[in-house]
Amino acid sequence: xxxxxxxxxxxxxxxxxxxxxxxxxxxxxxxxxxxxxxxxxxxxxxxxxxxxxxxxxxxxxxxxxxxxxxxxxxxxxxxxxxxxxxxxxxxxxxxxxxxxxxxxxxx
Amino acid sequence: xxxxxxxxxxxxxxxxxxxxxxxxxxxxxxxxxxxxxxxxxxxxxxxxxxxxxxxxxxxxxxxxxxxxxxxxxxxxxxxxxxxxxxxxxxxxxxxxxxxxxxxxxxxxxxxxxxxx
Numbered sequence: 441x442x443x444x445x446x447x448x449x450x451x452x453x454x455x456x457x458x459x460x461x462x463x464x465x466x467x468x469x470x471x472x473x474x475x476x477x478x479x480x481x482x483x484x485x486x487x488x489x490x491x492x493x494x495x496x497x498x499x500x501x502x503x504x505x506x507x508x509x510x511x512x513x514x515x516x517x518x519x520x521x522x523x524x525x526x527x528x529x530x531x532x533x534x535x536x537x538x539x540x541x542x543x544x545x546x547x
Numbered sequence: 548x549x550x551x552x553x554x555x556x557x558x559x560x561x562x563x564x565x566x567x568x569x570x571x572x573x574x575x576x577x578x579x580x581x582x583x584x585x586x587x588x589x590x591x592x593x594x595x596x597x598x599x600x601x602x603x604x605x606x607x608x609x610x611x612x613x614x615x616x617x618x619x620x621x622x623x624x625x626x627x628x629x630x631x632x633x634x635x636x637x638x639x640x641x642x643x644x645x646x647x648x649x650x651x652x653x654x655x656x657x658x659x660x661x662x663x
Contacts, residue, residue: 441609474649476592483642483656484584484592489649527592531649535608536582538592 442466442530446539452547459515461542463528468508472532475504475513478541479524487526488513518544549573551581551643551654558660564631567657569643576624577601580646583617583628585639586656593639597646598626633661 443466453459463473471491476484486495488504491511501516515522523546528539554568569581583595596607596615603619603626616629630637641657644650 478592483644483653484650485653486649486651489651493648495649495651529592529594534597534606536594536597538594541591 441535442469442533442537444528444530444537444539446526446528446542448542449540450543450545452545453518454547455518455520457518459518459522459544461513461526461528461544463506463511463513463539465509465511465530465532469530469532471507472530473504473506473511474529474531475502476527476529477522477524478527484527515544520546549645549652551645551652553641553643553654553657556658556660558662559633560663561634561661563633563661564629565633565659566627566629567641567659568625568627569654570623570625571600571645572624574645576621581626582644582646582650584642584644584650586642587636587639590639595641600624600626630659633659635661637661 445464447462473491475488478484487498487502492504503514505512525541525543527541550572552570557565559565581598585593596605598605598617600619605617618627638661644653
């Protein structure tokens with residue numbers, strides 16, 4: 441099975457900060473990488489699919505990059521509504537494993 | 548509009564079974580696979596499997612092989628997931644999600660609590 445490792449596990453940031461979350465796969469997954477946002481009590485929300493593609497309705501301050509084993513989610517300017525937990529997921533091989541999550545908190 | 552509506556919360560004793568439903572609407576039911584994801588209290592997301600609604604065929608994570616069965620009712624556009632031999636570790640919110648270019652629409656989740 442492919443293991444997905446996110447870092448950091450949590451971070452504190454100010455509104456307006458640029459935030460970067462990384463995700464590493466235990467083997468190459470090409471560009472089969474999705475990113476999700478989840479707020480307490482809610483279902484996850486797909487932000488980015490296939491590494492770099494912004495899901496419809498997602499603000500352009502979110503972006504994804506990387507390929508192979510190393511990937512990045514960037515929030516260019518953090519807004520209050522972005523405080524949440526973020527997960528990466530590989531969709532290259534079943535089981536489609538998730539990273540452990542990164543909690544983004546207000547500083 | 549696309550909607551996935553899941554069944555209500557369930558409480559079961561250890562060793563029992565539970566059957567959850569996921570009703571799809573607003574799109575062609577058989578055209579999109581459905582993912583199953585669960586989340587234990589305070590924990591991350593765990594991918595369980597993916598189902599072809601056309602025939603109910605499902606690819607499961609090894610952890611759930613032999614314990615999970617998914618069936619599809621195309622007449623009511625509803626998927627059913629049955630999980631057997633429940634333990635306290637199965638206490639979680641269970642989600643279904645439609646797969647487009649990624650899991651783009653999610654159900655609201657079903658809370659399953661396993662407690663003696």
